[in-house]
Amino acid sequence: MSAIHPVAKLRLDRVRKSFGDRVVLDDVTLDVGAHEVVCLIGASGSGKSTMLRCINLLEPIDDGSIWLDGVDIAEPGHDPDPVRRRVGMVFQSYNLFPHMSVLRNITLAPTKVLRRPRAEAEQTAHELLQRFGLDDKAGAFPDQLSGGQQQRVAIVRALAMQPEIMLLDEVTAALDPVLVGEVLNVIRDMRGLGMTMVLATHEMGFAREISDRVCFLHQGRVVEQGPPEQMFSAPERPETHDFLARVIASGRL
Amino acid sequence: MTGSTPITSDGADARASAPSRSGLSRRAEYDLRQRRRSTLVASVSTVLVVAAIILFVPMMPGWDRVRASFFDWDTFTDSLPKLWKPFWLNIRIFLICAPCIVVVGMLVAIARGVRSPALFPLRLFATVFTDVVRGVPVILWITLIGFGVPGLFSERAWYTKPVVWGGFALVMCYSAYVAEVFRAGIEGVHESQRAASRSLGLSSSQTMRTVVLPQAVRRVVPPLMNDMVSLQKDVALVSIIGPVEALRRAGILVSQSFNFTPYVAAAVLFLLVSIPLTRLTDHLMARERRRTSGTAVS
Structure with missing residues (x-):
């Protein structure tokens, strides 16, 4: 599968990663263009989360390279902090800081990392909270919010750094169905703003609706990728077919 | 109804729905009874232990000497x-x-x-x-x-x-x-x-x-x-x-x-x-x- 975009915003080139003897990413190659939304689908343990963690340099890769705007960010010895400033990440379990208010959760990185004045960072935070209908929660602590609200705050926290790419790691997996919708709305909004996104998700209907490209991972390999219509209605590979058949059987598509 | 506890279904209903005399919920009433009971048990056992110490320690043969030199x-x-x-x-x-x-x-x-x-x-x-x-x-x-x-x-x-x-x-x-x-x-x-x-x-x-x-x-x-x-x-x-x-x-x-x-x-x-x-x-x-x-x- 060749690159769709001549110059990819993000490019994974034959990335390998193993934990002990277990190969989690096996020669993964993937291009993501600017403003593109790519969904990673696949069974649990297929390597989706590890892939996102590797892009954010939370996990060092064993071999291969990861290019951001033409710079190899996975090169051993490369300082990860400047990269992480440009790449936002949202986790399945929200990971908000429980000892800080919502507002402080959001302004922490802009003030500490980007050295923005506090007042300016707070203003940006309020604007973002308002956009996502959370402004009345600015003074609350994470424990006082519902799961959906916490996850939206986590997204706002990542957005406050004005990242060029957002990585979303099964952000709705810990939420009950009623709350999933509000988080998906936020992601739709981000798409509308032209954010480049890579999502790992089990929400197949949502993947179909939102993504420009769907990428199926199986046993650490990108087995098949393509536009959602094609992937969901006419997958070429038997593994993809099997996976989607099982998803449909469980009523999740 | 003759028994001390209501057995019939409407008896139980009456008990559940009617507010009790004290104006407390059933749960609160139960908690209150339990609390009174534990307080009573705790007080009695404390009094017994303290009384035993006060009674028996002075009966020890060397108590007078110890009291004079420590207390x-x-x-x-x-x-x-x-x-x-x-x-x-x-x-x-x-x-x-x-x-x-x-x-x-x-x-x-x-x-x-x-x-x-x-x-x-x-x-x-x-x-x-x-x-x-x-x-x-x-x-x-x-x-x-x-x-x-x-x-x-x-x-x-x-x-x-x-x-x-x-x-x-x-x-x-x-x-x-x-x-x-x-x-x-x-x-x-x-x-x-x-x-x-x-x-x-x-x-x-x-x-x-x-x-x-x-x-x-x-x-x-x-x-x-x-x-x-x-x-x-x-x-x-x-x-x-x-x-x-x-x-x-x-x-x-x-x-x-x-x-x-x-x-x-x-x-x-x-x-x-x-x-x-x-x-x-x-x-x-x-x-x-x-x-x-x-x-x-x-």
């Missing part, structure tokens, strides 16, 4: 005022050592967690420090340092006083214990918190300062307070190298009066400080439990 009221009222001032020295040693211990303990805990290879010696030192310090009794450290270090100086100055080096030994020993408490707290902060912080671009030291330590410290306040309560008592160990604090002064009074009551008076002074500290610790622990685990299970 002599005149000696007690005589020695207590003489112990105030030396006890103030205990308090001062405690007040100076405690903050030092918290600071040194936290630094050692952080040093033990350092993963940078350049700082490996620091980590090694911190590990050896906690192992060696905790492996020797506090009283032995106080003796070794309190008698040994002042010998290094030829002149006499404030820094050659035994009390200074006794305090130093206390800080050293307790820092090692407190460092382990902090380390447990730091390791108790979930890895995902670190991941979230790093993914936002914060450096590892910024992550430590703003995300990990504040959460760790909150968790370790109760065990830390426990260590402070025992420090408050262990200050008395400094007496073995010379400073006249409460325990030593009491010992002097004992040898002057040939009566052990001054020791009891000293014990009362220690209790005056340690009981409020212990109560505060329990209060903090209960608050922490409520905060982290919701409803208590009896």
